[in-house]
Amino acid sequence: MRMPLLKSFLAAVALAVLLPSGASAADAAWPTKPVRLVVAFPAGAPGDIISRLIQPALQKALGQPVIVDNKPGAGGNIGMQEVVRASDGHTVLVGPDTMLTINPHLYRKLSFKPMEDLRPVTQLASFSQELVCNPAAGVKTLPELLAAAKKTPMSYASGGPGVPGHMAMELLLADTGAQMQHVPYRGPSPAMQDVLGGSVPCGFLASPVVGPMIKEGKLVPIMVSGTRRLASQPAVPTAAEAGVKGYDASFAEMMAMPRATPDAVVDRLQSEVAKAMAAPEVRERLATLDLEPLANTPDEAARRLRTENQRWAQVAGRIHLQLD
Structure with missing residues (x-):
């Protein structure tokens, strides 16, 4: 009887040595x-x-x-x-x-x-968010967009309430004193579709989503939300470069x-x-x-x-x- 017990004890000791601190055998076998x-x-x-x-x-x-x-x-x-x-x-x-x-x-x-x-x-x-507009909106730079928004009511699309694009835009509006109506969607892709279709003139959306449409000339890039320009779109300025100093939404x-x-x-x-x-x-x-x-x-x-x-x-x- 002693030999089997000894073997069991030694096996348990060996397993304890092999497992990370605080881990159980079930944790080590994950996923099951x-x-x-x-x-x-x-x-x-x-x-x-x-x-x-x-x-x-x-x-x-x-x-x-x-x-x-x-x-x-x-x-x-x-x-x-x-x-x-x-x-x-x-x-x-x-x-x-x-x-x-x-x-x-x-x-x-x-x-x-x-x-x-x-x-x-x-x-x-x-990743960064990217502020884009439909060409029909008639704006190509951030100063032009802010000036247009101060003259006439404008709206912007995001991927939903509280998502990166929403917060990035609200921060931008707070920093510049401009106003735009938020139109939330269930994700950046459906939001982009309505900006492409002209239902909403602009959108603050994930750059991976809007990048291909920008390259095809279907959307006009205004700015990126981070502190660095995008490698794939080196001509698009950051908010700070466009005139909003200290802005960063990464x-x-x-x-x-x-x-x-x-x-x-x-x-x-x-x-x-x-x-x-x-x-x-x-x-x-x-x-x-x-x-x-x-x-x-x-x-x-x-x-x-x-x-x-x-x-x-x-x-x-x-x-x-x-x-x-």
Whole structure:
């Protein structure tokens, strides 16, 4: 009887040595079933594009199917709520960091606390928003647009309430004293379609979405929201270069999981995502869409999120923006 017991004890000791601190055997075996990436925005949004680009590599590395499941609506709140409530350990949120950094300051009736109920896995890639107009609007520069908006009522489209384009535009309007009516859509792609069709004269949308239409001459680029020009559109100025000094609205697509997710699971997923993002073909595709790969660690992502959360809290308070 002693020999089997000794073997069992030695096996347990060996397993404990091999497992990361705080990890269980179940954590080390993760994933044990399909992994679902809940993309909180529609197909064609930056997070959706990235998810589908790295999906094959993740499936191969994890040894389980990786399912991309779009759950758009309410600035990402619908998808975020689904992930917060998930208890299977295999549900992952994908979307812009504004879900955690901006939504808590905008939505008064959230049934959860994004910064407390979710833990970041990684920030996938940084991106800018781009202010564009239909050629029929008759404006080609930011001063022309602001002057036109001050003379006659104008509207702009975004991918939804509280999303990057909405906040970027509201910050711009607050900084310049101009006014434009917000027309929210369920994602940047449908918003772009109405700007193309002339239903809304302008839009503040993700540069990967509008870039191809700009190159075809179907949309007029006015400015980018970040502090650097886009590599694919070097002629398009930043807001600061267009005359709005100190303006900066940069964003990142990210992954997150429920707060109770073990460290070992989060670290495993981040590691495999980073490897998938490092593939030359993925980086080349992201570069064409003006998405700058990050794939940072959970701790690095958490620090950046805390900083952005504080910054956007000040912005939301300054422009008195709040949504139901």
